[in-house]
Amino acid sequence: MTNEELKQEILRLKREKNAVILGHYYQRHEIQELSDYVGDSLALAQEAQRTEADIIVFCGVHFMAETAKILNPQRKVLLPDMEASCSLAESCKADEFAAFKAQHPDHMVISYVNCSAEIKALSDLICTSGNAEKLVRSLPEDQKIIFAPDRNLGGYINQVTGRQMVLWNGVCTVHDAMQAEAVMQLKVEYPDAPVVAHPECNPALLEVADFVGSTKAMLTYIKQSDARRFIVATETGILYEMRRENPGKEFITLRDNKSCACDDCAYMKLNTLDKLYRCLRDEQPEIRMDADMIERAKRPIVRMLEMSRQLGIIK
Ligand code: 13P
Ligand code: SF4
Numbered sequence: 001m002t003n004e005e006l007k008q009e010i011l012r013l014k015r016e017k018n019a020v021i022l023g024h025y026y027q028r029h030e031i032q033e034l035s036d037y038v039g040d041s042l043a044l045a046q047e048a049q050r051t052e053a054d055i056i057v058f059c060g061v062h063f064m065a066e067t068a069k070i071l072n073p074q075r076k077v078l079l080p081d082m083e084a085s086c087s088l089a090e091s092c093k094a095d096e097f098a099a100f101k102a103q104h105p106d107h108m109v110i111s112y113v114n115c116s117a118e119i120k121a122l123s124d125l126i127c128t129s130g131n132a133e134k135l136v137r138s139l140p141e142d143q144k145i146i147f148a149p150d151r152n153l154g155g156y157i158n159q160v161t162g163r164q165m166v167l168w169n170g171v172c173t174v175h176d177a178m179q180a181e182a183v184m185q186l187k188v189e190y191p192d193a194p195v196v197a198h199p200e201c202n203p204a205l206l207e208v209a210d211f212v213g214s215t216k217a218m219l220t221y222i223k224q225s226d227a228r229r230f231i232v233a234t235e236t237g238i239l240y241e242m243r244r245e246n247p248g249k250e251f252i253t254l255r256d257n258k259s260c261a262c263d264d265c266a267y268m269k270l271n272t273l274d275k276l277y278r279c280l281r282d283e284q285p286e287i288r289m290d291a292d293m294i295e296r297a298k299r300p301i302v303r304m305l306e307m308s309r310q311l312g313i314i315k
Contacts, residue, residue, distance in 0.1 A: 026237035091170030092149035175200035
């Protein structure tokens with residue numbers, strides 16, 4: 001089938017089966033184009049919670065589809081490629097994390113949503129890059145906290161809030177590999193272009209960024225800025241939405257600095273139009289979880305959504 005035929009078939013199957021397609025900003029542009037909702041992890045979790053579709057096709061990575069299943073267990077949740085993992089989730093295994101947690105018995109556990117359901121079940125509160133700073137700030141000053149699994153996001157929150165959260169030593173291999181030197185060279189070439197970066201980037205890179213935020217926050221910053229061009233330190237999939245929302249603006253990626261071609265997430269790119277079509281047609285691969293795990297992982301996610309609403313981060 002041609003891409004056009006695949007698109008038509010996907011739309012037909014979606015209608016026929018009362019399915020909704022949720023897509024992350026890092027997905028291939030042709031998948032974002034077909035998605036009913038495109039968003040950051042926080043918005044997609046909200047959408048997964050409130051959808052009444054019979055089938056949720058999650059075009060993102062495994063932890064995101066798993067979160068959708070946890071929040072809406074009566075729906076069938078499909079992920080076009082089950083291998084679409086995440087280096088942060090991989091970096092934090094439940095048995096090792098349980099031992100780490102046991103070493104800090106008086107600490108509360110905040111886990112970044114980029115982790116497995118097992119880690120969520122061991123956590124008191126989940127956060128995303130879109131709410132992490134505000135959630136942490138809302139906790140009592142003397143609250144001791146373990147933050148997992150991203151040491152870069154955790155370190156950034158420590159820096160901006162003055163907290164001393166104990167950090168699990170995990171990274172997003174895509175963002176961590178982006179080099180501050182490459183950004184500095186681009187800054188020399190494009191001195192008028194603000195640098196936007198995702199907080200999963202390493203501390204040296206975040207140091208030279210003009211704006212640090214989640215995928216959605218970066219999009220909002222760019223839309224509201226008077227600048228005409230931007231240096232973008234995050235996964236390239238987001239360029240589709242950046243260009244769509246800002247036709248007159250120019251986006252420079254680390255790829256434009258020849259020394260760095262590190263800005264594609266291989267996991268995110270595993271989902272293709274063809275896999276999306278087969279997944280809708282065959283209603284698999286499906287996310288399956290046992291009820292007990294859903295129950296235990298749900299508590300800290302629901303707490304995150306409730307706190308985010310109370311703090312005015314989401315509606
Ligand atoms: P956002 O929540 O900012 O969309 O980030 C998800 C992610 O996986 C970043 O690498
Ligand atoms: Fe995970 Fe990094 Fe890919 Fe995001 S970009 S899904 S954090 S590996």
